[in-house]
Amino acid sequence: MTALSFQPRLDPRLETVLGLIRADTHADLGTDHAGLPIRLIQTGRVRHCIGVELNAQPLELARRQVARAGRTEQIELRLGNGLAPLQPREVQSVSMTGLGAGTIAGVLARGQADGKLPPRVVVQCNDSPLALRIWAQEAGYHLAAETLVAGYWPYPVLVFEQAEGTDPAYTDLPEAAALRFGPQLLREGHELLRPVLADAYGRYAPAAAPGRSAQRELDAVIEALVYLGWTVEEIRQ
Template sequence: MLDARLETVLSLIRAPLHADIGSDHAGLPLELVRRGHIERGVIVELNPGPLENARQAVARAGLGGRLDVRSGDGLDPLAPGEVPSVSMTGMGALTMRGILERGAARQVRPDTLVVQPNDNPAPLREWALGAGYHLRAERLASGYWTYPVLRFERADGPDRAYEGLPPDAARRYGPLLLREGSALLRRQVWADVTRLTPLAAPGRPAALELATAHAALAWLDGQSSLDNDSEG
């Protein structure tokens, strides 16, 4: 059984061969195989405990012929061009960005990336804008907090998903999510406004974060007004 966070990640993955980085008990890749989202998978773990957990879970499931468990750091166990699709979940955005940058330096650049950071996803969106990846889908999943799940695909030219949106708000909250304007996103933005307001003294980082949250809220309110006008 996967929680809502990993179910959301799973929904954005379909590939003949897929690698999950930092898989722990291998729950996600096991379900990807069982549900037919992937044909074969690679599981990468750095630490001995999670590595052994993954090996045992794959063995118990009888899927050793379809899931290859490898020891290593980030994308290091993958050869250039070997795996077209990669996922990373449950890490900080800066940690994920570092893994992707080190992989790119070795020419490991998957066609598709599905990432679920545990914090502000802006560093990943910024990386993608400069690394030749376009944002193709993004979701929010409820849990201990609100989790963003992003799907990037390699593509040429500028990513038009960001056109017409306040840049900082789009990087922080997501261009596709802002256009969707879900109740869950609105709650997230309001929670940030409430949290940041008492911290936002002039010159502090919280002041910039608060301005970004207000910009997102203003855009959402503007879109809501347009929708109401069109319905009228």
Template sequence: MPTLDARLEAVLDLIRTDVHADIGSDHARLPVRIIWGSRASRCIAVELNPGPLEQARRSVARSRLQDQIEVREGDGFGPILPGEVGSASLCGMGAHTIRGILERAGGRLPPALILQPNDSALLLRLWAREAGYHVRAERLIAGYWPYPVLRLEEVSGPDPAYEGVPLDAALKYGPLLLRAGGEVIRSQIEADVLRLSKVAAPGRESWDELETAKTALAVLDNRVK
């Protein structure tokens, strides 16, 4: 059984469906673990690049899971039919790249998404609010830098995750992460405050970023009182 690093273990933990698609699957380690862990009955691994595509096919063959994991060549959700999957994961890419894939997906988007950007999830939270997806779970995994992991679900109406949390801070750092607290999120915010304090000046974008970080830190401080 393939091993996963901590960020992909967090992604795996947020998947539970009948049919799941892993977009940009690379070597298909995540789909193999999804099937082995009975977190889906079937997976579709989508990969565009020829090298990883062939690696994914070999990985599935070695695991003898060809009946449950289908490897498809294509870009984003292009190889997925509307309504074909209950959830999809996009991991290990920049937030700009993930958002672009989501915006191009149209009616192929499933009702649940598990996203792991390699940078700030701000763009993805903004997209979710515009597209009618609610934040249902968030993780922040320590690594080379902090890796956010989000589970989004398509639901109508305002997202209750943002109730009672300053919006700018929640969009930047995560409404559920701020509610939960912990050393990883605190370390990230404190590092931002320290970094931005050296360069911020009124009228600059860095000033607004500093104020957002200070607000987020205050949320954590009030939480532990």
């Protein structure tokens, strides 16, 4: 196989992320196999990409993959934590995928405190995106897009853009349900909300009692179901 014919295969979650990125210079944080940077360059969605990796072993894998694809001129790989190895205003967007929402939110918050967070952020977390939605509201980023992608479980993919004022994505929605399950997903009645809500209901209903946190979580599930016009019986089928 020649370098030019090597195309890493992205799973549906990373294919979705790929389609949401377009920039002159982009950074992929926690790049590991570097599949996303390679495809971003190969598809022309990005002119230059910086792949950041915390650990030496995956960074070495990324180096081999980028060399195999013949893209060492366009993809720069840096060892480091989150946005730390970047310069302020060096990139127009960043992505971080395949990690927990709390970890990603922590990286974004530290990057913002250091003045390195660009105006567009594309993330895919492996758990509830609640921490990311709360981070965005506090950090002055609005939700530009969100979806769920089928996989081992429904993977949340979210795009945030820096903007002034209150995020209009949440207008006229029940707040707790929108923060936990996604304002755009609720508005569109996304089909993959059914297993997400069924899972949350199954987890919180047995432990719910007045004053308990499980009750607040269950109330948010019920709020979402009422908004969607769905019943518990329907989503558990």
